[in-house]
Every structure is written in structure tokens, then in C-alpha cells.
Amino acid sequence: MSAIFQKANTAVITGGASGIGLALAHKCVGYGMRVVVADWDTGRLDEARRSLGAGATALRVDVAKTEDWAALKTHVVRELGGQVNLLALNAGVSGGGTSFNNSEGEGSGVQGLETWRKVVDVNFFGVVNGITTFLPLIREMVEKKEEGKEGEEARIIITGSKQGITNPPGNPAYNASKAAVRSVAEQLSFDLRAVKGVAVHLLIPGWTWTPLAGAVGGKAKPEAAWTAEQVVEFLEGKMREGEEKGDEKKFWVLCPDNDVSEETDRKRMLWTADDPVKGRLPLSRWRDEYNLEFEAWMKGRGGL
Numbered sequence: 001m002s003a004i005f006q007k008a009n010t011a012v013i014t015g016g017a018s019g020i021g022l023a024l025a026h027k028c029v030g031y032g033m034r035v036v037v038a039d040w041d042t043g044r045l046d047e048a049r050r051s052l053g054a055g056a057t058a059l060r061v062d063v064a065k066t067e068d069w070a071a072l073k074t075h076v077v078r079e080l081g082g083q084v085n086l087l088a089l090n091a092g093v094s095g096g097g098t099s100f101n102n103s104e105g106e107g108s109g110v111q112g113l114e115t116w117r118k119v120v121d122v123n124f125f126g127v128v129n130g131i132t133t134f135l136p137l138i139r140e141m142v143e144k145k146e147e148g149k150e151g152e153e154a155r156i157i158i159t160g161s162k163q164g165i166t167n168p169p170g171n172p173a174y175n176a177s178k179a180a181v182r183s184v185a186e187q188l189s190f191d192l193r194a195v196k197g198v199a200v201h202l203l204i205p206g207w208t209w210t211p212l213a214g215a216v217g218g219k220a221k222p223e224a225a226w227t228a229e230q231v232v233e234f235l236e237g238k239m240r241e242g243e244e245k246g247d248e249k250k251f252w253v254l255c256p257d258n259d260v261s262e263e264t265d266r267k268r269m270l271w272t273a274d275d276p277v278k279g280r281l282p283l284s285r286w287r288d289e290y291n292l293e294f295e296a297w298m299k300g301r302g303g304l
């Protein structure tokens with residue numbers, strides 16, 4: 001039985017009104033947990049309130065705005081008594097485009113500054129704001145336990161992306177924001193290494209069929225993509241596995257999808273990590289001159 005997915009526990013989930021966040025909210029409500037969903041989209045929030053029922057409250061929060069985080073904290077103190085067992089910093093947006101073009105393909109010469117700011121504000125500062133707002137509360141909560149008083153377990157789940165690790169061409173603001181998210185999550189995990197009862201997980205979904213990744217206008221899910229529910233099942237499985245092995249601080253939750261196995265991901269990541277080591281040109285995986293070498297790497301042991 002997971003220490004977190006339990007009836008008396010609570011969850012705060014940003015971007016919780018859609019996709020992976022909503023699937024996580026349903027999982028928590030299913031365990032009888034009290035859930036606060038924080039999202040920016042009022043239409044999705046209304047729908048989430050209806051589908052999640054009485055176990056959840058939903059608040060309009062722009063994760064980029066510190067004043068909205070202050071209001072969320074007040075809400076959490078009022079609704080959950082300040083108890084946060086699961087903090088999911090998950091809200092995200094995509095930017096699209098390239099270094100030369102914005103997402104509409106307009107060749108303005110550079111990716112629009114507005115896109116850069118929005119993507120970094122939501123994806124990166126959305127995580128940083130969440131940490132700075134809730135970390136003191138969470139530390140206080142779990143450290144009570146260390147003093148032998150009644151305390152709580154907590155997990156901070158931060159949603160990253162493979163794009164923040166392998167940096168595929170296109171969507172430069174998104175990739176940069178997710179690389180920064182990875183960095184912050186790693187630092188947080190390290191800084192909390194000696195604090196018992198709390199762990200940080202970097203959730204790295206594969207292709208997941210959500211609005212952010214193409215699930216709009218009633219389009220059918222492509223075979224290759226996972227559902228948001230599959231991602232959340234995988235996350236719970238990894239968390240439980242870590243706890244059972246006494247390794248609850250296990251950090252990486254690297255999700256496959258129906259097209260890309262964990263082994264393929266690991267080989268791709270090792271190839272990317274080798275670019276600076278070998279002095280290859282950046283994004284070598286996608287450059288013609290490295291095609292044959294990359295194919296051979298993937299067919300072989302790929303550094304594993």
C-alpha cells in the first residue's frame with residue numbers, strides 16, 4: 001500500500017483540470033483523498049468539478065502568478081488544514097515554432113518573445129512558484145514526524161519532458177523550459193536527501209493523448225500514444241515499487257508509450273549526453289551526417 005495514495009491524505013495538483021493532472025486527480029479521489037485542483041482554464045475547471053465530485057475543490061490559478069499561489073495556499077490551509085501529501089507541479093503549455101518562426105509559422109525572424117515568456121512563465125516559474133509556496137509547509141509537516149510527533153509523508157511530483165532531456169528540433173521555448181524544470185527538480189531532490197518522509201519525482205511522460213499533445217476536436221487517439229490514465233498508473237507503480245524497496249526517494253519516472261520503449265529512451269538519452277563528450281554538433285541525432293552512426297547505436301547496445 002502506497003504511503004501517499006491513502007484515504008486520509010491530500011493532493012494539490014496544478015494543471016489538474018485536464019490530461020495527466022486530471023487523471024491524477026481522479027486517481028487520488030478514487031482513494032478517498034481530498035484534492036485541490038488548480039488550473040487556469042475555467043471551462044475545464046467546471047468540467048473537472050463535475051467529474052471529480054465532492055472529494056475535490058477546484059480553484060482558478062495561473063501558475064505563473066505569485067499572487068495566485070498565495071491565494072491557493074490560503075485555500076489549501078482552509079480546505080486541507082495545510083496538509084499537502086502530494087504536490088503535483090504539472091501545469092504546462094507548448095510553444096511550437098522554431099528559432100526563426102512562431103507557432104503559426106510566421107517568419108518574423110525569431111521565435112516571438114511573447115511565446116518565450118509565456119512558456120517559461122508557465123512551465124518553469126509555475127514549478128518554481130509551487131516549490132517556494134509549498135515547500136515550507138511540506139517540510140514543517142514531514143519534520144514533525146522526525147521529532148516523534150504525528151507527522152505526514154509527502155511527495156512532490158514535477159512533470160518534465162523527454163524534450164527537456166533530448167532536445168529534439170522545434171518547440172525551442174518548451175524544450176528549454178523543461179530542461180530548466182529538470183534542473184530545478186534535481187536540485188530539490190538533492191536538497192531534500194536527508195529529510196525523511198518526503199521525496200521528489202520527475203515524471204517524464206511519453207506521448208500522451210491530451211489536448212497539449214493533439215487530443216482536440218474529437219480526434220481519435222493514435223495507436224502510438226498512451227492515455228493520461230496509463231501515465232498515472234505507471235507513476236503510481238513506480239512510487240509503490242520505490243517504497244516497497246525502501247527506495248522511496250527514487251527520482252526518475254520515465255514513461256514509455258506504445259511506440260517507444262524504456263530501453264529506446266535510455267539509448268536516445270545516452271546518445272544526446274554524448275554530444276558534448278564526443279564533440280558532435282548539437283542535436284546530432286537529427287542531422288544527416290550522423291544518421292548511420294545513430295542507427296548503429298540504436299541497433300546495438302546504445303551505451304547500455
Ligand SMILES: NC(=O)c1ccc[n+]([C@@H]2O[C@H](COP(=O)([O-])OP(=O)(O)OC[C@H]3O[C@@H](n4cnc5c(N)ncnc54)[C@H](O)[C@@H]3O)[C@@H](O)[C@H]2O)c1
Pocket residue numbers: 014015016017018019020021038039040041044061062063064090091092093122159160161162204205206207208209210211212213228
Ligand atoms: N501530453 C504529452 O505527450 C506530454 C509529454 C511530456 C510532458 N507533458 C507534460 O505534462 C504536463 C501536463 O500536460 P497534459 O499533456 O496533461 O496537457 P493538458 O493540456 O491536458 O493539461 C495541461 C493543463 O495545464 C493547464 N494550464 C496551462 N497553463 C496554465 C497556467 N498558467 N496556470 C494553471 N494551469 C495552466 C491547462 O489549462 C491544462 O488543464 C505538462 O507539463 C506537459 O508539458 C505532456
